Structures are given as C-alpha cells and as structure tokens.
Amino acid sequence: MTAAHVSLILHLILTVSVLVDMSSSITETAGVFGRLWQKTFKSDKSCNSKWISFNAQGLRADLESKLFGQHIASPIILKAVTGFMNDDKPEKPLVLSLHGPTGTGKNFVSKLIADNIYKKGSGSSFVHVFASQLHFPHLSQVDSYKLHLQQWIKGNGTSCERSMLIFDGMDQMRPRLIDGIVPYLKDYNKLVEVSYKKAIFIFLSNAGWGIITKTALNFWKEGRHQEFERKNLEIEISEAVLNNDVFWYSSLIKKNLGGIFVPFLPLQYQHVVQCAEAAMKNRGLQLDWDEVDKMASDLDYFPKFEKAFSLKFYT
Structure with a gap:
C-alpha cells in the first residue's frame, strides 16, 4: 500500500462523520466507511490513461x-x-x-x-x-x-x-x-x-x-x-x-x-418528447408514440394557458 493510500485512508476516517448523521450508530458509520473504501480503492485501479481517457x-x-x-x-x-x-x-x-x-x-x-x-x-x-x-x-x-x-x-x-x-x-x-x-x-x-x-x-x-x-x-x-x-x-x-x-x-x-x-433553459413539449424517446431506447423498449405523447402531455407546463415550458423532466 502506497503512502498516498495511507494518507487517503486517514482522510476517509476523519471525513466519514460528514457523510452520516451525527446520531448514527458505529455500525452505520462503519457501513458508510466501507462503501467509501470500496469506491476509492476498488472501482478504479490507478490514476492513469487506462482508467482516465477523454473522448x-x-x-x-x-x-x-x-x-x-x-x-x-x-x-x-x-x-x-x-x-x-x-x-x-x-x-x-x-x-x-x-x-x-x-x-x-x-x-x-x-x-x-x-x-x-x-x-x-x-x-x-x-x-x-x-x-x-x-x-x-x-x-x-x-x-x-x-x-x-x-x-x-x-x-x-x-x-x-x-x-x-x-x-x-x-x-x-x-x-x-x-x-x-x-x-x-x-x-x-x-x-x-x-x-x-x-x-x-x-x-x-x-x-x-x-x-x-x-x-x-x-x-x-x-x-x-x-x-x-x-x-x-x-x-x-x-x-x-x-x-x-x-x-x-x-x-x-x-x-x-x-x-x-x-x-440551463426550461424544456418545451418537443424536448420532453425527445427525452421520453431516448429513455425508451436506452431501456430497449419499443417506441410507443401514444404512450410518449400521453406522458409528455400529463406533465405540468407554464404559463397556465400558454403552456410553453415543462415544470420538470430530467431527474
């Protein structure tokens, strides 16, 4: 284990209290630490071009x-x-x-x-x-x-x-x-x-x-x-x-x-439709235009009468 890893472990120990409520039990804290450890040391091998390469x-x-x-x-x-x-x-x-x-x-x-x-x-x-x-x-x-x-x-x-x-x-x-x-x-x-x-x-x-x-x-x-x-x-x-x-x-x-x-601008109806189409494709679902239109139409839009922009779509 490198010196950098040891240093980071110490930082993880000190930081874990930020990521859990102060009333959390030791078990809960250990669980959060375990997830931080897994993310930090198990997800990627090294900070190099094998794991970081801009496309x-x-x-x-x-x-x-x-x-x-x-x-x-x-x-x-x-x-x-x-x-x-x-x-x-x-x-x-x-x-x-x-x-x-x-x-x-x-x-x-x-x-x-x-x-x-x-x-x-x-x-x-x-x-x-x-x-x-x-x-x-x-x-x-x-x-x-x-x-x-x-x-x-x-x-x-x-x-x-x-x-x-x-x-x-x-x-x-x-x-x-x-x-x-x-x-x-x-x-x-x-x-x-x-x-x-x-x-x-x-x-x-x-x-x-x-x-x-x-x-x-x-x-x-x-x-x-x-x-x-x-x-x-x-x-x-x-x-x-x-x-x-x-x-x-x-x-x-x-x-x-x-x-x-x-x-970032509020979305118009056609943008909501595009989002819905992309979501269905990403999930391997067959496009159902009636379902897409219904989903887009059921959202709330503003202003009340013009309905120019959706109140929310992306999550």
Whole structure:
C-alpha cells in the first residue's frame, strides 16, 4: 500500500462523520466507511490513461443525442471540457457553474461529462458528488463540515490530479462552507499544498432560475427562442449577483473564481418528447408514440394557458 493510500485512508476516517448523521450508530458509520473504501480503492485501479481517457467525440455525440433543449449549454460545455482536457498544463482547475430550473439536465450533463472522461464513468472512484442537504444538513456543524470537506478534497486530489468534484445544491450551501472550497479553485495555494490545476469542479444550482425562465419566456413569446443566447442573461445575472440574489455565486465572482457560467433553459413539449424517446431506447423498449405523447402531455407546463415550458423532466 502506497503512502498516498495511507494518507487517503486517514482522510476517509476523519471525513466519514460528514457523510452520516451525527446520531448514527458505529455500525452505520462503519457501513458508510466501507462503501467509501470500496469506491476509492476498488472501482478504479490507478490514476492513469487506462482508467482516465477523454473522448471528445463521445462527449459531442452524447450532448447532441441525449441532452435536449439546451442549445446554449451544450456548445459551452463541449468547448470548455474539450479545451481543458486537451491542455496538459492548465493554469487552473476547470470550474463549471450550471444554473437553471430543477429538472433541466444539470445532473444529467455532469454524468455525460464523467462518462466521457473516466472508464467507469460517474461510478469512477475519481468522481465525487457532494449534495448540500444530504452531506451538510446541520447549520451548527458547518465548521466541522468545512474541515472534513477540505480534508476529503485534499486526500482525493493527492490520490488523483484528474479528479472531478460535483457539488449539488450550491444555492443551499452555507457561505462558510463555500469558503472552504475556494482555496482549491485557485491555480496554486500554499495553504492546500497540492495543485488542483487538472481537477474539474462542477457546481449545480437552481440559483438564477427565475431570471433564466423569465428571459426564455420573453424570447418564446416573440418567436425567437432559438435566438436566446447566454449574453442575453449576462446583464440580469450580473445585477442579481451584485444584489446577492445569487449569493453563493457572488462570493466566488468577487474572488474571480466563478468559472464558466452555463445557463440551463426550461424544456418545451418537443424536448420532453425527445427525452421520453431516448429513455425508451436506452431501456430497449419499443417506441410507443401514444404512450410518449400521453406522458409528455400529463406533465405540468407554464404559463397556465400558454403552456410553453415543462415544470420538470430530467431527474
């Protein structure tokens, strides 16, 4: 067993209390530790090209054939990830901030990215997902969460420089906890002692969804939905950031660490149909157009009378 593995084991022991409720029994804690051990040491063999190999064409194909209704997000993500993974000496980590309504594909696209970088995809031991409400539920324990989170990031960064860290629910995370992530987003920081220049940080957030939805609806009413571009949101999002409506993002922006802003749009009926078709194909089911239409029609849409966009589809 290498020194890096021993170091990571210690970090796992210290971190396990973050991943279980403080009232959990020793048995439950041991169970969580066992799953962490299995994920970290059994899923992948080594941090090398055998287990980590970027497939640019695969990502392009997946974004085109599996992610629907996101004509703004797809090219931004493809360009950002491709450029970063093809750079052997990036100046700083890749930070993607995915904003938009619930159910528009933010988690899904994170999986697509992982699937085209790691041999085991999102199941790789080099992919780490933190959900704010699950892993950091108690306000009184924020300082403890912050410490353990930093230890976890440091341990996994030491184990593999090409790690991917996904933070789900950034808009629900406490500011002090977000501050704990900041040192790892810089090109190099003496406090963390390890360079994370080749790591990928993906922040998922519903913050700004009202602005995104409102602007998308205005373009739809004018018959110009496909003309909707990221620049149409930049002014309003910037104002919201300055007014602290998107507080967590504003704290990163002020430190010039916000990364690449990627807006996710609400889905229209035809996009829901495409999603349903893809889901049936992936499960090896024969397409039933009546069933697809019924499923899509049964969803809730808004506004009430125009029914332009679905309230939710992707999970």
